[in-house]
Amino acid sequence: xxxxxxxxxxxxxxxxxxxxxxxxxxxxxxxxxxxxxxxxxxxxxxxxxxxxxxxxxxxxxxxxxxxxxxxxxxxxxxxxxxxxxxx
Amino acid sequence: xxxxxxxxxxxxxxxxxxxxxxxxxxxxxxxxxxxxxxxxxxxxxxxxxxxxxxxxxxxxxxxxxxxxxxxxxxxxxxxxxxxxxxx
Numbered sequence: 595x596x597x598x599x600x601x602x603x604x605x606x607x608x609x610x611x612x613x614x615x616x617x618x619x620x621x622x623x624x625x626x627x628x629x630x631x632x633x634x635x636x637x638x639x640x641x642x643x644x645x646x647x648x649x650x651x652x653x654x655x656x657x658x659x660x661x662x663x664x665x666x667x668x669x670x671x672x673x674x675x676x677x678x679x680x681x
Numbered sequence: 682x683x684x685x686x687x688x689x690x691x692x693x694x695x696x697x698x699x700x701x702x703x704x705x706x707x708x709x710x711x712x713x714x715x716x717x718x719x720x721x722x723x724x725x726x727x728x729x730x731x732x733x734x735x736x737x738x739x740x741x742x743x744x745x746x747x748x749x750x751x752x753x754x755x756x757x758x759x760x761x762x763x764x765x766x767x768x
Contacts, residue, residue, distance in 0.1 A: 599720060603692075605727045620728070623751055629743060631733040633686060640692045640727035641707070646718040656716060664710055 597646040600653035600678035606666045607638035607673070641665060650678035684733040687740035687765035693753045694725035694760075728752060737765035 617635040624632045647653035666673040704722040711719045734740035753760040
């Protein structure tokens, strides 16, 4: 079966309700720079993976498994996967 | 003028062609875990900002300015802004 390369982006964010000190620091810095209207900032990771797969669905399933096994911390983080785009 | 709160996500990624050692390390780790079809991984930051603004366009303009002044390194990073969504 012919494989194609798919590009998939993953967003990994601190679970809601957990402390996000990096986001709080950026919020304070933005206020100091004059961006007074900023209410909150949350910082996560944006990971772009290119992987070969027979179809988009299998590429997404593989990336879901990568998140569970390696990329995201299941205790403190949530992740979302964007749809697979052929490269 | 009445302000609303908008949520805007920003993706900040290493500029294409620059070294991404974190991405290379994750690629190796995924290969070790059996994900042999992974070709490349790039790691950036996913920042979600909630800010008050009169309309979506002005919220996006403010976030663009935040990226240029604080969030992104103009020498080594590119950023993209998603459209503003009312919260």
